[in-house]
């Protein structure tokens with residue numbers, strides 16, 4: 001059984017999609033072991049509690065230095081016995097020591113078709129503001145492994161979403177969440193739990209069912 005620990009910072013709609021998939025029996029081979037947030041006020045924690053999933057808060061405010069926070073975060077993740085770490089709207093930079101501890105075992109959902117509209121400072125609504133400024137006709141979401149860079153790890157899954165005339169960053173964000181993010185993240189966990197995902201350098205190969 002693949003033990004999955006989910007890191008969150010905000011509303012937790014991606015966490016909810018994972019919890020709903022688990023409840024529907026769609027995550028065979030994986031179990032959501034715990035949820036960890038850097039933000040004690042994250043509604044994602046309420047979602048975890050409602051689903052009976054253990055949660056914890058590791059807040060940077062509780063530590064004198066960024067390094068101490070990083071050590072505490074890694075220690076908490078390890079305490080959960082995670083085989084796979086899922087970043088579901090987690091807004092803190094993952095420290096190098098965590099990437100080293102979990103090589104190709106941390107995945108992230110990003111709300112664009114990487115390599116477009118990603119990298120440092122490009123998160124949340126900023127992603128959709130940039131996409132609309134550029135006038136793209138198609139955007140979407142990407143699930144990728146986390147490496148030492150920002151949104152630079154091997155791509156696992158992507159899904160395109162049409163941009164509509166008159167879209168605002170908010171309407172585009174919502175459509176990408178509904179049509180792409182909430183489908184891709186549970187699917188990626190399922191594929192990894194089935195042992196069908198293989199990384200070859202910077203390319204990910206997925207075995208047919």
Ligand code: GRF
Nearest residue numbers: 010011012013014089110111
């Ligand atoms: C989502 O847009 C996701 O793509 C990005 O952060 C947001 C998190 O939303 N990484 P939620 O907390 O899952 O609702």
